[in-house]
Amino acid sequence: MGLDQVPHNFVTARLEDVVRWGRRNSVFPATFGLACCALEMMATGAAHYDLARFGMEVFRASPRQADLMIVAGRVSQKMAPVLRQVYDQMVEPKWVISMGVCASSGGMFNNYAIVQGVDQIVPVDVYVPGCPPGPETLMHGILTLHEQIRTGELLRRREASPTGGAGIELGREPAGLPTG
Amino acid sequence: MADDTAREADHEGAGDDDAPEAPVAAAIADEVAAAVVARYEGSVFVESHGQPVVYVDRAVMADVATMLRDEEQFTMLVDTVVVDHLLDGTRLTVAGIVPERFEVAANYLSHARNRRLRVICEVPESDPTVPSLTPVYPGANFPERESYDLFGITFEGHPDLTRILMPDDWHGHPLRKDDAAARVPVTFKGDPSPR
Amino acid sequence: MTDAWEQEEARLERQTDEGAQELRASTREVVLAGGGMWPEDDLGDTMIINMGPQHPSTHGVLRLMMELDGEDVLRIKPVIGYLHTGMEKTGEELTYVQGTTNVTRMDYASNFANELVYSMAVERLLDVEVPERAVWIRMMMCELSRMASHLLFQATNGMDIGAVSMMLYGWREREEVLRIFEFVTGLRMNCNYIRPGGVAADLPDGWEQRVLDVCDIVTAGVAEYDELLSQNPIWLERTVGLGVITTEECLERSITGPILRSTGFAWDLRKAQPYLAYDQVEFDTIFTSNGDVYDRYRIRLFEILESVRIVRQCVERMPFGDYRVQDKKLTPPPRARIDESMEALIHHFKLFTEGFKVPAGETYVSVESPRGEIGCYMVSDGSGKPVRMHIRGPSFYNLQSIDPMGSDSLVADAVAIVSSIDPIMGEVDR
Numbered sequence: 001m002g003l004d005q006v007p008h009n010f011v012t013a014r015l016e017d018v019v020r021w022g023r024r025n026s027v028f029p030a031t032f033g034l035a036c037c038a039l040e041m042m043a044t045g046a047a048h049y050d051l052a053r054f055g056m057e058v059f060r061a062s063p064r065q066a067d068l069m070i071v072a073g074r075v076s077q078k079m080a081p082v083l084r085q086v087y088d089q090m091v092e093p094k095w096v097i098s099m100g101v102c103a104s105s106g107g108m109f110n111n112y113a114i115v116q117g118v119d120q121i122v123p124v125d126v127y128v129p130g131c132p133p134g135p136e137t138l139m140h141g142i143l144t145l146h147e148q149i150r151t152g153e154l155l156r157r158r159e160a161s162p163t164g165g166a167g168i169e170l171g172r173e174p175a176g177l178p179t180g
Numbered sequence: 181m182a183d184d185t186a187r188e189a190d191h192e193g194a195g196d197d198d199a200p201e202a203p204v205a206a207a208i209a210d211e212v213a214a215a216v217v218a219r220y221e222g223s224v225f226v227e228s229h230g231q232p233v234v235y236v237d238r239a240v241m242a243d244v245a246t247m248l249r250d251e252e253q254f255t256m257l258v259d260t261v262v263v264d265h266l267l268d269g270t271r272l273t274v275a276g277i278v279p280e281r282f283e284v285a286a287n288y289l290s291h292a293r294n295r296r297l298r299v300i301c302e303v304p305e306s307d308p309t310v311p312s313l314t315p316v317y318p319g320a321n322f323p324e325r326e327s328y329d330l331f332g333i334t335f336e337g338h339p340d341l342t343r344i345l346m347p348d349d350w351h352g353h354p355l356r357k358d359d360a361a362a363r364v365p366v367t368f369k370g371d372p373s374p375r
Numbered sequence: 376m377t378d379a380w381e382q383e384e385a386r387l388e389r390q391t392d393e394g395a396q397e398l399r400a401s402t403r404e405v406v407l408a409g410g411g412m413w414p415e416d417d418l419g420d421t422m423i424i425n426m427g428p429q430h431p432s433t434h435g436v437l438r439l440m441m442e443l444d445g446e447d448v449l450r451i452k453p454v455i456g457y458l459h460t461g462m463e464k465t466g467e468e469l470t471y472v473q474g475t476t477n478v479t480r481m482d483y484a485s486n487f488a489n490e491l492v493y494s495m496a497v498e499r500l501l502d503v504e505v506p507e508r509a510v511w512i513r514m515m516m517c518e519l520s521r522m523a524s525h526l527l528f529q530a531t532n533g534m535d536i537g538a539v540s541m542m543l544y545g546w547r548e549r550e551e552v553l554r555i556f557e558f559v560t561g562l563r564m565n566c567n568y569i570r571p572g573g574v575a576a577d578l579p580d581g582w583e584q585r586v587l588d589v590c591d592i593v594t595a596g597v598a599e600y601d602e603l604l605s606q607n608p609i610w611l612e613r614t615v616g617l618g619v620i621t622t623e624e625c626l627e628r629s630i631t632g633p634i635l636r637s638t639g640f641a642w643d644l645r646k647a648q649p650y651l652a653y654d655q656v657e658f659d660t661i662f663t664s665n666g667d668v669y670d671r672y673r674i675r676l677f678e679i680l681e682s683v684r685i686v687r688q689c690v691e692r693m694p695f696g697d698y699r700v701q702d703k704k705l706t707p708p709p710r711a712r713i714d715e716s717m718e719a720l721i722h723h724f725k726l727f728t729e730g731f732k733v734p735a736g737e738t739y740v741s742v743e744s745p746r747g748e749i750g751c752y753m754v755s756d757g758s759g760k761p762v763r764m765h766i767r768g769p770s771f772y773n774l775q776s777i778d779p780m781g782s783d784s785l786v787a788d789a790v791a792i793v794s795s796i797d798p799i800m801g802e803v804d805r
Contacts, residue, residue, distance in 0.1 A: 036483035046546035112360040113461035259767040270757035319629030345456040
């Protein structure tokens with residue numbers, strides 16, 4: 001994982017390559033474990049399926065310090081505004097991995113309570129299927145994201161994704177504090 | 181009156197075959213159920229797959245709870261559940277009980293006597309209120325809030341009857357049979373959102 | 376320097392016993408008497424802050440609203456519903472054959488407990504008896520699942536209180552158990568293995584040796600955690616005397632499981648109202664009497680060892696026989712038969728499209744999950760789908776213990792207390 005992916009040494013390399021190298025080799029995920037997928041996400045960070053070799057074992061609690069939001073688990077109607085708020089609080093550049101089928105499409109819970117795909121709320125870069133996806137599947141998704149970062153644009157602003165994503169304005173304020 | 185005598189006779193000598201009985205009173209081998217049936221007029225005992233169940237009038241739900249806690253050593257209310265029978269195929273009929281759309285079931289456990297009892301009451305759709313068990317068993321706080329949230333049953337005497345699982349501004353009661361389709365139509369990329 | 380060291384030790388000793396609570400109370404009194412940190416502080420002002428629902432230390436999406444007076448927590452109120460999945464509504468739309476896939480995702484740390492209680496409720500409504508081998512397989516898988524869940528608790532509890540290395544150790548052993556699940560059922564989690572009628576498939580060849588190896592590995596791991604934490608002064612200072620709850624408070628709030636057992640009340644459904652084959656195996660009920668965070672940590676630690684004991688007995692005494700009830704109307708035929716027999720094809724088709732029908736009735740079945748009493752209240756109406764499928768998730772009730780435990784503690788302690796309740800939000804919100 002050294003500078004081998006950068007064609008020239010860093011003195012004569014293109015700035016974009018060095019910046020992309022830096023971005024993908026230390027992506028800090030934000031803790032957004034919701035349900036069963038969170039346990040497999042923790043397993044991916046644990047000793048056997050080590051995420052530290054990608055520089056990603058520090059799950060930042062504060063979204064301000066995080067680059068990647070792995071939405072691990074089913075997103076309920078009550079949680080959706082919270083999800084959007086955390087995504088908005090993250091600083092650019094930021095990526096979203098939708099982990100598991102519940103986050104990608106509502107999964108087996110096709111009903112009133114679950115948002116049918118987190119891409120209704122935030123723009124997603126990589127969808128990882130599985131219920132829950134094993135750590136190896138999640139790592140494949142993460143490496144796919146690394147590849148996207150390696151070949152992607154540096155200064156793009158995220159567009160609205162066709163399903164809604166960044167373009168959605170959540171007009172409703174998060175639920176107020178219950179009384180009592 | 182013959183019914184009361186029959187119940188009393190059963191209460192004294194549980195499982196006594198000689199006592200004249202109404203079909204329901206004959207089977208009260210469970211003495212706690214017998215005590216409840218004896219105390220509250222109109223209650224019916226049923227044995228459901230080996231478990232004792234008593235159907236009572238909804239007005240006395242909290243009184244039954246108090247009696248079980250104070251006199252019969254039922255230390256814990258395990259659960260309260262609401263059932264919506266609007267779309268039933270075949271409904272379980274209980275002799276002597278008028279079936280309504282909703283049923284509220286309370287499961288009790290006595291640690292000292294190591295036994296359980298279920299108490300069920302019928303709740304009509306036109307007036308979905310039941311006395312709350314929270315003053316008797318504080319552990320009923322959360323499940324009654326959930327029943328209110330998902331079914332719209334009001335529990336009189338509950339200290340904080342607000343939504344617990346759905347967002348606070350949600351309309352409707354999702355677990356009712358005539359509310360909230362359980363399946364959202366499948367959409368594809370580019371389709372307008374189902375909501 | 377020796378004097379200062381002795382003073383330090385004396386202070387440490389004083390704080391590592393029940394006196395910790397008194398110390399905090401007396402500190403608070405001093406603060407109140409003296410008027411607070413700043414002379415102009417109005418001590419009548421309390422602050423209500425919000426912890427969660429997105430927070431690394433709240434075991435899933437639990438939101439806690441705390442009324443704070445400085446660092447002291449006066450009251451805690453849990454707000455739930457952030458993981459409400461409508462599983463009970465979905466359960467009414469799925470057939471009895473499909474139902475376990477739904478239920479297994481409620482308490483996602485110990486999947487087999489959910490599947491077991493659902494399957495037992497269906498079997499009771501059908502009045503079928505499960506073959507003996509299936510009973511023992513179920514028991515063994517449930518105990519392995521209890522081990523996996525308690526190892527998860529050790530990992531997350533340790534990390535929440537500050538022993539971050541516990542996260543890696545706990546997961547290391549849990550991986551071994553998950554590997555057994557994958558070996559037997561095909562999936563690491565959400566296995567859908569225990570189904571109405573028995574289990575989905577028989578145990579594969581070579582399972583005995585692998586299960587015994589896992590037992591050895593987990594026993595060694597538990598010994599390591601014990602050595603790391605149980606006499607560690609930092610651990611003791613952070614957990615002893617904290618989050619105390621009494622038996623009366625537990626019983627009136629419908630709290631079961633390790634929390635109830637930590638108050639001195641030795642109630643375990645596996646002993647009191649045995650199900651499966653628990654009355655034929657030897658194991659102890661672990662309980663303590665102080666009702667604090669440390670006790671709950673120790674109970675769960677030793678319950679892992681009791682589960683290992685039960686699993687070893689299952690390996691020795693596993694009976695031969697069918698792994699699923701041999702009723703053509705309930706159990707799908709083996710795949711090979713479908714090529715040969717038209718009847719088998721029809722049964723397979725009917726079972727997987729319509730499912731089997733369950734006569735009208737209602738029942739409540741409960742077992743001991745790692746978190747307490749998990750129950751299934753099921754109402755059927757003669758069709759292929761339940762009228763009402765309600766799971767009594769123990770964490771839903773156990774969360775009501777936050778109030779007596781968390782009032783009058785510090786903010787950092789609130790994290791430890793919630794962690795010791797070990798809630799799984801999947802079964803809280805369903």
